[in-house]
Amino acid sequence: MNDPKDQPIDIEEQRLWLVEHKRDTGLSWPQLAARLGPDVKHQTLSLFASKNYKGRLEPMAEAIFRYRQTLAQQAAIRAEAPEIPGFFPTATTNQLIHLLRWAHRGRITVAALAAGCSKSITAEHYRACNTNVFVVPIRPATSGLYAMCKAVLRALGVPNASGSPEALSTMVMDRLQTLENPLIVFDEAQHLTVRAIEEMRGWYDVTGVGIALFGNKSLLQQLEGGNRSDAFAQIFSRVSLKLVKLQPLAEDVDALIDAWGITDPAIHAEIHRIAKLPGALRSATWTLELATMLAQGGKEELAVSHVQDAWAQLSSRGVAA
Numbered sequence: 001m002n003d004p005k006d007q008p009i010d011i012e013e014q015r016l017w018l019v020e021h022k023r024d025t026g027l028s029w030p031q032l033a034a035r036l037g038p039d040v041k042h043q044t045l046s047l048f049a050s051k052n053y054k055g056r057l058e059p060m061a062e063a064i065f066r067y068r069q070t071l072a073q074q075a076a077i078r079a080e081a082p083e084i085p086g087f088f089p090t091a092t093t094n095q096l097i098h099l100l101r102w103a104h105r106g107r108i109t110v111a112a113l114a115a116g117c118s119k120s121i122t123a124e125h126y127r128a129c130n131t132n133v134f135v136v137p138i139r140p141a142t143s144g145l146y147a148m149c150k151a152v153l154r155a156l157g158v159p160n161a162s163g164s165p166e167a168l169s170t171m172v173m174d175r176l177q178t179l180e181n182p183l184i185v186f187d188e189a190q191h192l193t194v195r196a197i198e199e200m201r202g203w204y205d206v207t208g209v210g211i212a213l214f215g216n217k218s219l220l221q222q223l224e225g226g227n228r229s230d231a232f233a234q235i236f237s238r239v240s241l242k243l244v245k246l247q248p249l250a251e252d253v254d255a256l257i258d259a260w261g262i263t264d265p266a267i268h269a270e271i272h273r274i275a276k277l278p279g280a281l282r283s284a285t286w287t288l289e290l291a292t293m294l295a296q297g298g299k300e301e302l303a304v305s306h307v308q309d310a311w312a313q314l315s316s317r318g319v320a321a
Contacts, residue, residue, distance in 0.1 A: 002275040014064040019049050036063045050169045070304045082292040084285060085259035087125040090252040091266045095243055102241045104183045108204060108212045110242040112220035116280030117248050119214045120124065122186045132182045143191040145169075145199055152184065155220040167197055176207040183210035190215035190222065220244060250253050256281055260288050266304035274311055 022032060033042035040063055047053035048060045076133050087093070096111055097121065103109040113119050121138075127133040134155040137144075141149045150167035153161040156175045160166055186192065192200075203209055213219060220242070253275045256269055275284045290310035295302040 004207055009058065009065055010062040014061040014068075015049060015051070015308055017068065018045075018064050022049070025067075033161045035231045036067050049099060049278040082289060082296075084289055085256075087121050088259045089256055090118065090255040091249050092126075092252050093118050093122045093247060095128060099243050100126045100183070100185070100212055101132075103185075103210040103264055104133070104179065104181060106208045106210050108211045108213070108235065110239050111213075111244075112215055112217050112242070113245045114247050115216060116275075116282035116284075117245055117252070117279065118281060120187050123187055123212075123214060127185070130183075132179045132183065134182065135185045135187060138186055138188045139189045140191055142197065145195040148192065149199070149210040165199075169202070171201055173207055176209045177204065181210070182207075183212065185212045185214060187214045188216075190219035197235055201238065204238065213321070217246060218245070221263040234263045240282050248275055249314065253284065262288075262302070264302070264304065267302070267307055270304050271310075274307075283311075283314070286314055290314065 018032075021027075021028075023138040027035075029046045033040045033045045036045070040060070043057070043226045044053060044060065048057065053060070075219040093114070099109045099111055100123070128137050134152070136148075136155045138148070138151070140220060142148055146165045146168065149165060149172055150161060152172050153168065153175070154161075156172065156302050158171065160177065161171055163171070166197065170318055188199075200211060204211055253272050254268075256275070257271055262268065262271075271284050271288070275281055277283060277287075287307060287310045288315065292302055294309055295306045302305070
């Protein structure tokens with residue numbers, strides 16, 4: 001990896017590469033400019049490629065050089081990294097799918113699971129396999145009524161909706177009433193505010209939309225805590241099915257190990273140990289990914305020592321929950 005300012009850059013070489021890269025990828029000039037960085041304008045890039053740009057050529061050539069280096073690095077990582085298994089059935093994902101099927105009948109369901117127990121990937125798998133299923137990831141930035149309505153409308157295919165919260169909510173209900181048996185899955189629903197929860201309950205009462213609330217244990221504490229607000233009490237009274245798990249089942253970890261094709265009993269035991277820690281199956285997956293790369297780098301068979309080294313590296317910097 002080289003800093004383009006520390007070495008001479010052949011401007012014509014970068015221009016020719018850019019022209020060929022655009023032809024090979026079929027990307028537009030705006031798409032290419034976005035990949036080169038926020039300071040690169042697509043009109044300038046097009047003029048540079050056609051030799052019609054009258055400004056300084058060096059900054060544009062340096063931006064192309066950096067982009068080429070990034071592409072090379074990403075290609076190298078893809079070549080080294082193992083293929084991570086996508087969705088695979090586990091005891092917990094089967095329970096989540098049952099819960100989603102129930103919600104799809106026009107019910108409200110709740111899943112309160114520890115981080116790394118396959119909530120999000122199961123929701124996306126169910127969406128991919130069924131019609132009129134909409135997954136809405138909730139973040140602190142989309143937890144309030146207005147932002148939540150906008151996020152739901154984006155999921156429903158209305159990306160640029162505007163107006164007051166009341167107008168947006170009406171748009172959501174109007175859209176839902178045109179669909180057959182719609183289901184909205186709110187992922188990380190523990191972030192939702194009381195007003196957002198209340199509005200969601202209104203959608204359910206008016207349209208009969210199925211709602212699945214996926215979140216962590218604090219979601220259930222909000223909904224059924226002894227001091228819950230009237231808003232949470234009203235939606236909790238409408239919950240027809242719930243699932244609570246504070247860590248993955250042993251069968252879930254076995255399914256992950258099988259998906260990776262691992263038979264070494266020592267690795268089995270170590271992955272089971274890691275999966276019991278915060279991050280659960282996600283931590284175990286990232287550990288196996290890095291461990292496989294360590295083994296490949298040393299041209300060795302995957303061993304428990306690689307798994308232990310990988311976990312030591314990941315746990316020292318923290319694994320996202």
